[in-house]
Amino acid sequence: MNSIIVLLKVIFRQPVLVGALCLLPLATANAQRDIPFSGPFPTAPTGLENIPMGEGPWIYPTAEGMDIKVSVVAKLEYPMALEFLPDGKLLVITRRGEIYLIEDGEMQSNPIMGGPPSVFAGESGAGGTSHGYIDLVKHPDFENNQLLYLSYTKPKPEGTNNIAIGRARWNGSSLENFTDIFDPGPGVYGVARLAFGHNGKLYVTTNGTDPQSLQTLSGKVLRLNDDGSAPLDNPFVGNSEARPEIFSYGHRGALGLAIHPETGEVFQNENGPNGGDELNWIKPGYNYGWPLVSLGRTYPGPWQTNDRPTHAIFEPPIVYWTPAIAVSGMLFYTGDALPAWKNDILVGALRTGEIPGTGHLERIMLNRDYQEIRRESLIIDLRQRVRDIEMGPDEFIYLATEQRDGAILKIEPAD
Numbered sequence: 089m090n091s092i093i094v095l096l097k098v099i100f101r102q103p104v105l106v107g108a109l110c111l112l113p114l115a116t117a118n119a120q121r122d123i124p125f126s127g128p129f130p131t132a133p134t135g136l137e138n139i140p141m142g143e144g145p146w147i148y149p150t151a152e153g154m155d156i157k158v159s160v161v162a163k164l165e166y167p168m169a170l171e172f173l174p175d176g177k178l179l180v181i182t183r184r185g186e187i188y189l190i191e192d193g194e195m196q197s198n199p200i201m202g203g204p205p206s207v208f209a210g211e212s213g214a215g216g217t218s219h220g221y222i223d224l225v226k227h228p229d230f231e232n233n234q235l236l237y238l239s240y241t242k243p244k245p246e247g248t249n250n251i252a253i254g255r256a257r258w259n260g261s262s263l264e265n266f267t268d269i270f271d272p273g274p275g276v277y278g279v280a281r282l283a284f285g286h287n288g289k290l291y292v293t294t295n296g297t298d299p300q301s302l303q304t305l306s307g308k309v310l311r312l313n314d315d316g317s318a319p320l321d322n323p324f325v326g327n328s329e330a331r332p333e334i335f336s337y338g339h340r341g342a343l344g345l346a347i348h349p350e351t352g353e354v355f356q357n358e359n360g361p362n363g364g365d366e367l368n369w370i371k372p373g374y375n376y377g378w379p380l381v382s383l384g385r386t387y388p389g390p391w392q393t394n395d396r397p398t399h400a401i402f403e404p405p406i407v408y409w410t411p412a413i414a415v416s417g418m419l420f421y422t423g424d425a426l427p428a429w430k431n432d433i434l435v436g437a438l439r440t441g442e443i444p445g446t447g448h449l450e451r452i453m454l455n456r457d458y459q460e461i462r463r464e465s466l467i468i469d470l471r472q473r474v475r476d477i478e479m480g481p482d483e484f485i486y487l488a489t490e491q492r493d494g495a496i497l498k499i500e501p502a503d
């Protein structure tokens with residue numbers, strides 16, 4: 089007992105030690121707090137909302153010393169994707185399952201006819217949503233065949249709606265002969281981005297619940313011929329345990345896909361859960377790790393895995409985001425009109441750090457080996473969900489901001 093009293097006397101002469109002792113039992117006795125959940129997700133705060141688009145234009149200084157002007161080309165609800173045609177016309181598709189034509193800066197009031205029926209449900213950013221029309225790309229030989237490819241949520245009689253891909257001929261004012269070329273079936277839902285590679289193959293991102301299984305098409309990057317069939321030089325052709333359409337696997341929540349305009353290399357981005365968004369350099373047959381490795385946290389808070397961020401047998405991302413920015417459409421900018429950004433990658437953000445109303449644009453400078461040098465957040469104050477990014481024939485940058493008060497924006501030098 090005497091020794092304990094001596095020890096206490098020693099301790100209480102040391103204010104720092106006393107403070108530490110007082111903190112210890114408090115930290116264990118009181119869990120910090122419990123977080124309210126909406127289904128599997130923490131209830132999102134409502135303090136910030138996506139704000140309606142103003143009239144603009146807006147002038148911004150940027151990090152590389154290039155002032156930019158951002159202006160509104162058109163306002164419309166929920167634009168999902170943009171595609172420029174060789175004659176300079178711009179096609180816009182929406183979550184509602186509509187296609188609009190913008191010509192000489194004017195959007196036609198009536199939607200384009202000829203697209204397929206689709207399913208649109210829920211508010212952007214919430215769980216359980218489905219998007220009507222998702223992505224639209226032209227065939228590499230569009231000048232000769234006028235073919236457009238569309239990914240969309242296909243209504244199914246049994247209620248198991250899933251992503252499908254179809255193509256149609258553009259006659260200058262509408263789509264003709266829309267025909268499905270690929271239907272991966274139940275379990276593939278959410279968003280499917282499309283991009284034609286330099287080899288004429290159609291790359292497709294998929295989401296769903298089986299990213300590590302080679303026997304399903306969810307959570308993959310697929311590589312298809314332009315008629316929807318599987319190319320014979322795909323990495324798993326000849327493997328009876330694998331689907332021949334698979335190009336890479338182990339993906340979660342892919343919302344972006346870009347082919348480097350000069351090298352033809354394939355890049356995909358995907359959403360982690362709470363953190364751990366990734367930009368991946370896609371190589372044939374590689375496993376990108378989800379859900380076995382991740383830099384993200386599960387929504388209740390613990391890390392997704394203890395092997396974060398990666399493991400030798402999985403391919404790590406070239407860029408990652410923690411906190412998450414809900415990475416979406418992306419573009420390697422190789423134009424000359426915005427010279428300070430040449431060869432940078434632009435990535436859309438739907439929201440930052442799990443807070444609604446915080447969408448923006450990010451620019452990342454990469455070195456020759458696609459390693460990150462620096463990154464910049466842009467147009468933060470507009471608080472728009474930047475869903476898709478395209479370079480126009482004028483080499484300016486065009487954005488689709490996907491929300492109820494959404495818009496098509498143009499970025500050009502300030503003068």
Ligand SMILES: [Ca+2]
Pocket residue numbers: 338366376377378381382403404405
């Ligand atoms: Ca990964």
